[in-house]
Amino acid sequence: MQFNSFEYLLFFPIVVIVYYLLPFRFRWLLLLAASYLFYMTWNPYFILLIMGSTLVDFYCGNQMAKLPDKKQRLPYLWISLAFNIGLLFMFKYFNFFNENFATLFEFLNLSYMIPALDILLPVGISFYTFQTLSYTIDVYYGRIKAEKHLGIFALFVSFFPQLVAGPIERAKNLLPQLHKEYTFDFERVKKGVLLILWGLFKKVVIADKVGILVEVIFSAPEGLSGIVLLAGAILFCLQIYCDFSGYSDIAVGSAYVLGIKIMDNFRRPFFASSMSEMWRRWHISISTWTNDYIFRPVMLKVGSKGKVGIIYSLMVTFVILGIWHGANWTYLAFGIFHGTIVSFEYGFQKQLRKFHKWISNKKLVTVGGWCITISLWVIGNIFFRADSLTDAFYIISNLANDWTFNIEEIKTQLALNNEMHWKLFNNRFVIALSLMAAVVMFIIHYFQEKGSVRAQLEKAPRLVRYSLYSALFFSIVLFSTNSNYQFIYFQF
């Protein structure tokens, strides 16, 4: 069941109504049943993996809680790590490694007999395994107490608003909220619904339509001019931002309607003026997760090695972050690319600061930093989107070629594939409108950077507010066309 589907449009209000009508003691049961049902609409069998992960981590957590000494707790941590990482490896990475080993063995003229696994990738596996892993690690370090209620713990692992594509929540934040009773609060529900609408706007109005152009460009990059390739790369950044942050907004909004506050996953990342800042604003739940559970532990191990140790920790973190997205060389390259840039920023921070002082114009430093950050971000995302490393390098190496802007030539270049051309032609005005909507979104983001847009909106006359809400609603209805595009991050 997708957030942008008719099924969710029925499912969510029913869950909300029954949730507020039910006595508090039964609510966890309703949310758990709803979460399992939500997940089972993709593949009913894969719910067994979530249940397995839940039982193993619940058991390990409670066993660790009984033991005062970290050393004694360690075997249970290993059980949890082995189970969750093992699951992730089997379903997500086994075939990738197997395929590459087979190629290597073939190259070395050695026989290799291990067959590929014929399995599907369970939706959301990277998200819920990381979420539940953080729980056992936190219990191990004594940062949180083990959850005693199996039902609530199962709900923590599978809470439907953030089950399949995050935000990856921490037990410290989510578990206590699942124990609390929430009464129906009109203002809170309104705020949640508006956030859902805003998320849908980003997904349906911008990401899906811009995605048509991106698909045309990335599906056959050979022969396209530099300016078209650059446009494709920039538009992909817009698409993935609107797709994923749109999903996150719907997730946060849905949870908020139920009274539960889950973490924000994006904080207007395109206003970042350094790559480090970008990662503090982009996919916050995974960047803070990797910071807490990969970067810090690795750094503790190599801490004595100073700057080199930190750069090493950063590289390890970003490589893992890259391949967390998927078993593909392109994601590994994405991780290495970002790791290198963040390491550079760290390694040369003193020199950069001196350089900024030398420029002595704060605005110029910010704008310059922004330009460099966005340019690097665009290049990094080419690795993320390209079908292969060959395509990615082809696109990057041709970005600077042929910048003559001839609209007729661009049209001819894009008409390489008939079906794509047809899709593009039949959506040309809608795509233009969608790009205008993106401009509106960035203007709103600009004002959000300055202060709360919501607070300003609340002060506006009712007619203005209602008109804006209606415009938001109708733009979603208008753009919810026949093709139901899946959220990009569902594949992870």
Added chain:
Amino acid sequence: MNSKNLMHAIGILLLLLVGDWGIGTLLESSAKNRRYDDRIGKILNGSLQSNQIFILGESAASRNVNAEILTEGLSKESFNIGFPGSNLTFHEMMAEIILDQKDHDTEMIILTLNERGLLNNTKNDVGGLSFREDIANAYIGNNKVLEFLTKNTEKNVYLSKLSKTYRNNDNLNQALAWLISGTEKENRLNKVSPRGSMPLDSKSITFDTLSFDARGTDFNPLELDKKLESSLLNIIKRANQEQVKLLILLSPEYKKEANGFIPYLNSLPGEFSILDLRQSMLEKDLFYDKSHFDKKGSEQYSRLLVKEIEKYLND
């Protein structure tokens, strides 16, 4: 929720209802106005119900069959509602909307068909036969068209009935195009004669390399697309119910005929006739490309059709 909040909720609901109706109506009328070829609109408003013969099919119908010649030769008002690139499900929809018209005078439906029209699109070597939602969308206000669109696309039937804006949202691009540049300009894909035919004035760019394909193929019923077959069966059934004669026309193509197609058609239930002209008029100069006649060829072919169809009309 207090009464003030309830009033606000009712207020915004009313605003949404009015807005939904207004936007939906605007989209619907703009998309219709945008269309240069409004044959479906004419069927739906009843202005074609006096026709006695309708020609249905893909480009083999629209390009090859000249309805003016049929009208004159058979003394029966004929109209061509073939659409290039459309599949059997689209033809099924067209047959339904013709036969749904009150007091229609339809006596015969001629359905052009070839074996590829029953195969799955991916196995179809001409490619691209599909349910032409881009054409149907402008007429989604009609319940029959809506029914077909929701069955054959991802459009949700319940939401379509609940919201006029949602029902018409696939018309947004056409509505914007109409606002910007008005009705479509005449082109090769929308230029229709007064009786709906779309003859091809020139030769295809590949015409010079066109040669007779003598290989021949075997029609394999195991490769049938069940959904397309069901559409064919529904057309036969509906024509039988309305006591309208159905003539399945196998058009000439500049290639050897496929084996096994006629026995398959003969095995289908229901009353219909088959007119097999696949190996007629195989003169290269009459063709536009492998599968279509040019204007001269279509006129000559239509005169041949007049002679053949007379037999079935008098039958």
